[in-house]
Amino acid sequence: MTAEIGHFALILALMIAAVQSVVPLVGAHRDNAEWMAIARPAALTQFGLVAISFGCLTQLYLSSDFSVLNVIQNSHTTKPMIYKIAGVWANHEGSLLLWVLILALFGSAVAAFGANLPPALKARVLSVQAMIAVGFYLFMLLTSNPFERVEVPPINGQDLNPLLQDFGLAIHPPMLYLGYVGFSMAFSFAIAALIEGRVDAAWARWVRPWTLAAWCFLTGGIVLGSWWAYYELGWGGWWFWDPVENASFMPWLAGTALLHSSTVVEKRDTLKGWTILLAIITFSLSLLGTFLVRSGVLTSVHTFASDPARGVFILALLIVVIGGSLALYAWRAPSLVSTGVFQPISREGALLLNNLIMATAAAAVLLGTLYPLMLDAVGGDKVSVGPPFFNSVFIPLMLPMIAAMAIGPMLAWKRADLKPVLARLWAAMIAAVLAMLAVWAWATDGPVMGVIGVGLAAWLFVGTLVELAGRIRLFKVPARESLRRLARTPRASWGMTLGHLGLAITIAGMSGAGAWQTESVQAMKPGETVTVAGYDFTFDGAKDGQGPNYSIVRGTFLVTKNGQPVATLDPEKRVYTVTKRPTTEAAIHSTFWGDLYAVVGDKDKATGAYVTRIYFNPLVAWMWGGVLVMVGAGITSLTDRRHRIGAPAGRRVAGTAPETVKT
C-alpha cells in the first residue's frame, strides 16, 4: 500500500505541476491576478505531495519491504539504519525523487516567503520551476519509477554497494543536489526576467541569496565527494578529473562566475545580459551534471544500470531546457539595457575578467569531459582524457585569475588606477616572494608548480588582508576608529574577504598535496619498518574482526619520528557479507603540515607479507580547512542585512549598499 500511495502522490504532483507551469504564466501575461495567485497554493501542494512520496519510499526502506524492486536492489535487513535511509537516494530512481523533492521545496519556499516579490515575477518564476518539475516527474514516471513492485518478493535484498555505505557519501548527494537545484532558482528568475524584459538591482538582490545558498551547498557537496575519494578509495589522491567529478565542478565554476556578476548587476546596473546567460548556463551544466552521472554514459561509482529509453528522454529534456532557454535569451536579451558604464580597469572590469576566465575554464573542462563521448559516438577511436589534459589547461587559466583576485577588490567601481593599487600591494608581493623562497629552500628538487602555487596563495592571502586593512583604514586613523569600521563592515564584504582567504588556504593545500606527495608501495611482514618523509612506519601485523554487515582485516602501523611515537594507524580491508565485495578503508592521521596515510592490502600466503601503501600528503588539512572557510564565507554573506530585510521593490535605496560609496 505504501508504495502505491507514494506512486499516486507522484502522479498527483505531476498534474499540479502541469497546471502550475501554465496558468500563472498566462495570468502574468494577461495581468490576471486570480490566475497568478494559483502559483502559491500549487507550489505548496506540490511540495506536500512529493514529500509524501519521498516519505513513502523512506518507509519502504526502513521496513525493508522486498516487494519493491528498488528496495530489493539496494537494501538488506542487516544494513545499518543510517544506510537504510541513505539507500533511498543512493540509486537512480531514489536520487531523482530527492532531486524533485528539493526542487519542490525551493519552489514552495518562494511561494511561502516571496511576499515582497512583484506578483507577476513571482508567478512567472513559479511557472518556470513547475516546467522543470514536469520534465522530471515525467522522466521518473515513464522510465524510472522507484515504486515498481515485483510479483514474487525475495526473502532478502541485494544490499547497497559497499563503497556507498559510508557517512560522507550518505550526505554527499543531498548536499550536491541542494546545490544543483538551488541554481534552478537562478535559472527560473532569469527566464522570468527574460519574459518580462526587465533586470534591475532588485532582481539581482532576489536572485543572490539563492545563488549563494546553492553555491555553499555545491561547494560542500563537491568537497565531501573529494574527501570520500581520499579516505575510502585508498589511492592517496583527492581529485582525479574523473568525468563524474567534472560534472559537479562545471556548475561550480559557472555558479562562482554568476555569484560575482550578479554583484555587478546589483551595484552597478550593468552586465545584465551576461548575468542572465550565466544563470542559464549554470543550471544547464547542473542538469548535464545530474544526467551525465546518472544516465550510464559514464562508467563510475555513481552510474546505475542504464536503459536506452532513459538516455533518449534525458537527451530530449536537455535539448528542450537548454535549447529553449538559449533561444528565449537570443530573442529577448537585446531588450535588457544596461545603464552603468565602466572603464576596463575598474571593479566591474576585474569582475568581468573573473567571469571570462571562469567561463573559459568551465568550457575547457566541458570539452575534456565530453570529447571521448563525442568521439565514440561518431565511431572514432576510443580515447580517455585524464588528469594531464585538465592540469595543463586548467592550471594556466587559473594562474592569472588568482593573481588578479588580489587586485580586483581594491579597484574602484567605474574607473580605477592600477598603479596606486599595485603600490599598496607591496606586502603581498614580499609575502609571495618569501613563501616561494622558503618552499624552494625546503624542497629544491620539487615541481615548479608547487612553488608557484604556494607563492600565489601567499599573494592572495596577504593581498586580501591588505584590502581589508585599507577598508578599515588601519594605521591611517586611530585604532578605535579602525575597530569601529571593522565592526561596521557589512557581512557581504566579510563574505568576499573570507571567501578569498579560504581560497588562498585551499590553493596552498592543493599545491602542497599535489606537488610533494611521497608514496611508498611494498610488501611488508609484521615487524618491518619503512621510512616515508622522515616518519618510520612499523607494521605490527593484521587481525581479523567483524563489523555490523562485513568482516574486517585490520592492519596496525606504529608511526614514530626520531624515535618519538606519533600515531597508530589502523587501515582496514572489509568484505561485505551480502555482496562479497571488498572495500578499502585508509587510515589517516592529520597533522598541521601533512597527513600520514596508510592502506593495507592482501596477504601473500606464501611469504606471510602484506602489500602496503604508505603516503605522506603535505598540507591536505589546509585544503579541507580552506574549503570550510569558503563555505563559511558564503553563509556569512547570506546573513547580510540586506537579504533579511528584503529587497526594495524595483528601486535602489541609498545606504543599503554601503560598498558603492567606498573608493
Place this chain on the structure above:
Amino acid sequence: MKRKHKRLTFVAIALLLLGAAAALVLSAFEDSIVFFYSPTELAEKNVVDGRHVRIGGLVKEGSIKKGEGAVTLFEVTDLSNTIAVSFTGLLPDLFREGQGVVAEGKLKDGVFMASDVLAKHDENYMPPEVADALKKSGQWNTGGNPPAKEESAK
C-alpha cells in the same frame, strides 16, 4: 575611451583568453589523450614502446603471479591475443582472474608496464571498451551487462 572602444577592449580580451585556452587545449590534446587498444589491436597496430596507452580485456585464468615485493604479473586477453602486464602496487579490490580489466601504462619490450589498473565493482560488469574488444575478436557471447562501479589503483 569612447564606449565603442571600451567594448572593443573587452572583446579583444575575451578573444585573447579564448585563443589562449584553445591553444592550451590543442597542445594538451596532442600530448595527453590516451588511446585504448585491445590486445589484438596492440599486436596489429605496432604501438611504439613508451607511448602512454590504455589496454583492456579479461584477466587470463591462471595468469596472476606475484613478482618481487609489490609487483604483480598477469596477462590480459581478448581471447584471440594476449599481452603480459606488470604492475607495482595495490590492485583494485575486485581485480580477479576472468574479470574484465582496463590498464593504463606503457609497452616495454613486449610487456605492458601498467601505472594504473581499473577493475569494476560489479561481478557481471564488463568495461564497454572490453566488451567492444571482445565483440571485435568474435568472442562476445553475453549481452546487456550494465555499466557500474569503477575502481582503480595506481
